[in-house]
Amino acid sequence: MMAQNDERIPEVESLLEKMTIDEKIGQLNLLTPGGGVATGSVVSKNVEAKIKAGNVGGLFGVASPEKMKMAQDLAVKETRLQIPLLFGSDVIHGYKTTFPIPLGLSSSWDMELIKKTAQIAAKEATADGINWNFSPMVDIARDPRWGRIAEGAGEDPYLGSAVAKAMVTGYQGDDLTDKETMLACVKHLALYGAVEGGRDYNSVDMSKVKMFNQYLPPYKAAVDAGVASAMSSFNDIDGVPATGNKWLLTDLLRERWGFNGFVVSDYTSLNEMIAHGLGDLQAVSALALKAGLDMDMVGEGFLSTLKKSLEEGKVTEEEITNACRNVLIAKHKLGLFDDPYRYIDSSRPKKDILTKENREVARKAAQRSFVLLKNENNVLPLEKTSNIALVGPLADSRNNMLGTWAPTGDLKNGITILEGFKNVAPKATINYAKGSNILNDKTLAKNINVFGPRVEISKESPEELLNEALTIAKKSEVIVAVVGEATEMSGEAASRTEISIPDTQKKLIKELVATGKPVVLVLMSGRPLTIPEEFNLPVSILQVWHPGVEAGNAVADVVFGDYNPSGKLTATWPRSIGQIPIYHSMKITGRPAPASEEFQKFKSNYLDEKNSPLLPFGYGLSYTTFEYSDIKINKETIQQGESVEVSVALKNTGAYDGEEVVQLYLRDVVRSVTPPSRQLKGFKKVFLKKGETKTVTITLSPEDLKFYNSELEFVAEPGKFEVFVGGNSNATLTKSFVLE
Structure with missing residues (x-):
């Protein structure tokens, strides 16, 4: 039996008791009427009639209070149960006030600024009636041939997790009934940034250890930050497309991580499981529902097949009800049952957008x-x-x-x-x-x-x-x-x-x-x-x-x-495409290349190129210069559960005032699963006037020392840890400590 959403809201439960199977299935259908924002190649047909028939849970690709009101009127005035619609959109890096692409924003290493851009995006989008955002995209990307690297925070799970949290909290705020906040949607669950050959929509294959340690942390960070929805990705995982992957959508997302929002497919990704080779539309729709998918974006597989699958015993009424419950809870969180027009205010666009x-x-x-x-x-x-x-x-x-x-x-x-x-x-x-x-x-x-x-x-x-x-x-x-x-x-x-x-x-x-x-x-x-x-x-x-x-x-x-x-x-720059994938936390092999990078036979190197990148992760110059010195650790030996403070003296040695991103990297020297050469585990952006020196302290928490072992247990193993602090991932100031 699939995991149930533990939330029970009396208003939602009362509504569910009144709903027919057709009405429940209708809430699982997300359509785009076309003529608005182009985000895919398929456009829904007969949208107005479907809304009136109670066959639509939400719309996307349209904006403006006037258009939203027309659609919401159909839902709350012309359907039996008057259930309001969700209105979604891809507000990826700003609404009308467009901010830098997300890869650029992440290069600021400024979480408060990133959070502020999300708050502004939410305020502007809600002014146009949108209350659900298909963002943030938190996919780890280590292959710059993949075009969608532009939409995320780069290659690192620690930084990516910080960005995910900043964006979710920026969009959603503290109260989703606040008309200037909106539902966030973490995407693309999961591993989409690791598509083979850097070719979009391609297959993904990796071990669970690699997933948990290197690719899944930003999605989990979004869940921990309370993200209200999640979007399944186009790729497969362990040979099963994400949209129909029960291990991903139920076992991991709901049971292990405690997610209690709703899951939407990516644009027709449900239907695309047919091309993946998993059966016809009825088969893949049943597979997706049982896996934990709650809403079908554009494909209408749920709408056209679930009732037949129920009659044939291929899905249960409980599964349909639970998916519907998850969608209705989101609408309740937004306050739409109290006021379906909460986000529809014709006075807002002029005063809130592009100010x-x-x-x-x-x-x-x-x-x-x-x-x-x-x-x-x-x-x-x-x-x-x-x-x-x-x-x-x-x-x-x-x-x-x-x-x-x-x-x-x-x-x-x-x-x-x-x-x-x-x-x-x-x-x-x-x-x-x-x-x-x-x-x-x-x-x-x-x-x-x-x-x-x-x-x-x-x-x-x-x-x-x-x-x-x-x-x-x-x-x-x-x-x-x-x-x-x-x-x-x-x-x-x-x-x-x-x-x-x-x-x-x-x-x-x-x-x-x-x-x-x-x-x-x-x-x-x-x-x-x-x-x-x-x-x-x-x-x-x-x-x-x-x-x-x-x-x-x-x-x-x-x-x-x-x-x-x-x-x-926030992403390594290769010397040549032949080096890809290249990233700062690569593992040291049993036959590492020499530090000098001179070619040696029977070592892990290229005949025709160096191993090192052109520009490392974390790299960036200033009009001034910074000098790092005097690295200190407050404890040489710690016990399980203890934190460690690492400090360094940073001096602005140039002719301009400026900011420097102080970065801390950690190497777990000996452990049961081969460690990366180093991993980002802390950073601070510091402003210094010319000639000024500051002591910068970064705290390593007990969680920062942990990793997922071969049993997928999140543990910190006793042993030596090396710390590196500096201005990029090649930082050379180093100290060590021992975890007992």
């Missing part, structure tokens, strides 16, 4: 997401009176500022880099030229431009574009080239086998460097890129991801020194 204050937070979030990868001869920051050649296909491309998975944003609201430079440095001389297309391949451009023109191929020839850029470069003091990916070169269904800068932009960069002028690359992307060639040129590189609605202003703030960059990478 000046919200845009200011978006600008701040973007500034703090940028990572300074290289500062050749300390060219940055630039003087605000400089004569600048601003070039590149992304320098004045409004369609590419918001980033992937911003379906609720409006492209016209984005500030371009050219506009931002003029706003922030009005006394500078800004000479602009496109310089090149993003890429010249028309077939590839067509694949990218599904949601509109992101890659626009100029009528001018590549040679003409290049010559225009070189002409203005020669009469300028410094060159700023805005290059990289278009927004939809990453994201869902945007996997790439080649993740370097496109060739036409590579040529532009080389020609600009050949002028002898200082060159700054402002690099936009939704993923780590392979840039060893560009990195080895005499250029400065500022990684800005896709920064959101305030993109241009935020980039200018950093380039001109109004804000000192403080971002740190």
